[in-house]
Amino acid sequence: MALIVQKFGGTSVGSIERIKNVARRVAKWKAAGHDLVVVPSAMAGETNRLIALAREIQPQPDARELDVIATTGEQVTIGLLAMALLDLGVKARSYTGWQVKLLTDSAHTRARIVSIDEKAIRDDLAAGNVVVVAGFQGVDAKGNITTLGRGGSDTSAVALAAALNAHECHIFTDVDGVYTTDPRIVPEARRLKTITFEEMLEMAGAGSKVLQIRSVEFAGKYKVPTRVLSSLTDPMLPVADEARSGTLITFEEDPHITMEKPVISGVAFARDEAKITVHDVPDRPGVAYAILGPIADANIDVDVIVQNVGVDGMTDLSFTVHRNDYARAMKILKGQVQSHIKCRDVTGDEHIAKISIVGMGMRSHAGIAAQMFRSLAEEGINIQMISTSEIKITVVIEEKYTELAVRVLHKAFELDQE
Numbered sequence: 001m002a003l004i005v006q007k008f009g010g011t012s013v014g015s016i017e018r019i020k021n022v023a024r025r026v027a028k029w030k031a032a033g034h035d036l037v038v039v040p041s042a043m044a045g046e047t048n049r050l051i052a053l054a055r056e057i058q059p060q061p062d063a064r065e066l067d068v069i070a071t072t073g074e075q076v077t078i079g080l081l082a083m084a085l086l087d088l089g090v091k092a093r094s095y096t097g098w099q100v101k102l103l104t105d106s107a108h109t110r111a112r113i114v115s116i117d118e119k120a121i122r123d124d125l126a127a128g129n130v131v132v133v134a135g136f137q138g139v140d141a142k143g144n145i146t147t148l149g150r151g152g153s154d155t156s157a158v159a160l161a162a163a164l165n166a167h168e169c170h171i172f173t174d175v176d177g178v179y180t181t182d183p184r185i186v187p188e189a190r191r192l193k194t195i196t197f198e199e200m201l202e203m204a205g206a207g208s209k210v211l212q213i214r215s216v217e218f219a220g221k222y223k224v225p226t227r228v229l230s231s232l233t234d235p236m237l238p239v240a241d242e243a244r245s246g247t248l249i250t251f252e253e254d255p256h257i258t259m260e261k262p263v264i265s266g267v268a269f270a271r272d273e274a275k276i277t278v279h280d281v282p283d284r285p286g287v288a289y290a291i292l293g294p295i296a297d298a299n300i301d302v303d304v305i306v307q308n309v310g311v312d313g314m315t316d317l318s319f320t321v322h323r324n325d326y327a328r329a330m331k332i333l334k335g336q337v338q339s340h341i342k343c344r345d346v347t348g349d350e351h352i353a354k355i356s357i358v359g360m361g362m363r364s365h366a367g368i369a370a371q372m373f374r375s376l377a378e379e380g381i382n383i384q385m386i387s388t389s390e391i392k393i394t395v396v397i398e399e400k401y402t403e404l405a406v407r408v409l410h411k412a413f414e415l416d417q418e
Helices: 016-031 046-057 063-070 072-087 119-126 152-163 197-205 213-221 287-297 323-341 360-364 368-378 399-412
Strands: 003-008 035-040 092-095 102-104 113-116 130-133 137-139 145-147 168-173 194-196 226-230 247-250 266-282 302-307 314-322 345-358 385-389 392-398
Touching: 003 016, 003 152, 016 035, 016 072, 035 072, 035 119, 035 152, 046 063, 046 072, 063 072, 063 145, 072 092, 072 130, 092 119, 102 152, 113 152, 119 130, 137 152, 152 168, 152 213, 194 197, 197 213, 197 247, 197 266, 197 345, 213 226, 266 287, 266 323, 266 399, 287 302, 287 314, 287 323, 302 385, 314 323, 323 345, 345 399, 368 392, 368 399, 392 399
Parallel strands: 003 035, 003 168, 035 130, 092 130, 102 137, 168 226, 194 247
Antiparallel strands: 102 113, 137 145, 226 247, 266 314, 266 345, 302 314, 345 392, 385 392
16 A cells, blocks of 8 residues: 555644554554554643753753753653554554654754655564654764754654655644634634645745644655644544545645635734844945844844835845744844944834735736735734735734734635635
8 A cells, every 4th residue: 555654743642542542543544554654743741841841950951952851752652652552453663763863963952854764664664563753853963862843743754754755744733634724713714625835835934833834845845745634533534534634735736736726825824923123224235144144143033024225325124033032133133233234223023923825826816915905904904014925925013913914814815715
């Protein structure tokens, strides 16, 4: 039959009973004749608990030692899941990330995958085992334990699926697919049967929490068909039915994608951003690098960037960062950067939100931006920054208008309609 990689999130393995349910689900797929590699996260809340313990010892934990601590959550889960499978009479073996070995660079707490040695996995599959691999973790060239960043189990699963040339990668989570927007804000939001990798990448980058963005990048780069499914359904749901459920993330040229995609596929939002503005900087070549270079050197990701038209040879540069990086970014800018480029001031705002509309149909339809801006204006929502790509339009607004903006745009583009 097929080789399937299945990933189960923290909620899916959040208790012993849920781990047993995961084992029943995996055993069902194995009984149907499929080869299975299973990638579980730590139990829900466990990684946060471990990080909190580390911070009781050291308020800013050493990154190398924090990785050593944080990876133990997944190590517990893989052992428990392998035992649950063995208890059902299913042959299973568990591996940590460094046993596989999943080789990464040395950027502790946010490492990137370099290569995967899949030989041991293939040998175990050939022997009839279900292989259970810890997500979120790997090892660098010097043998140091590393982690891939929060949500890294998704990336582990897709990377393993790519290395093993799997038929599909299943991401089991506490939702039953990808929706047009968050149903908790818009009850009329619809589950999408299919979405392209390009759209999913933009949605993830814009704040959709269903999949971790690096996992989508991997899936698109290596063309791994990826399906988002719910782990909270009946674990004994027939394989044929489960294989057609959820949302399939696939390719634009794939026959699953209809000839005429909707203009807009979804509305995404992020409330965990902050805006920084560097005022009155010299409008000359290299000034943007002088500002953003030190930010990049500190491993801080920058998202939306806007440079205003200046007067008298001066200009303003605004950009957004994750709210967790805001204090560090401000410290860098008010220190070395401000003294180096002689700007007038550096100001920030932690109370902003990023709202995005995403859709392949933007490529062939005019007036989408105008419709978005008009819909927000009619509700008195001011736009502070605008960023666009071929299939996405993003605006930065005051955080207090987030839910209103999402509802307005979802209705304006008729996303509640089939």
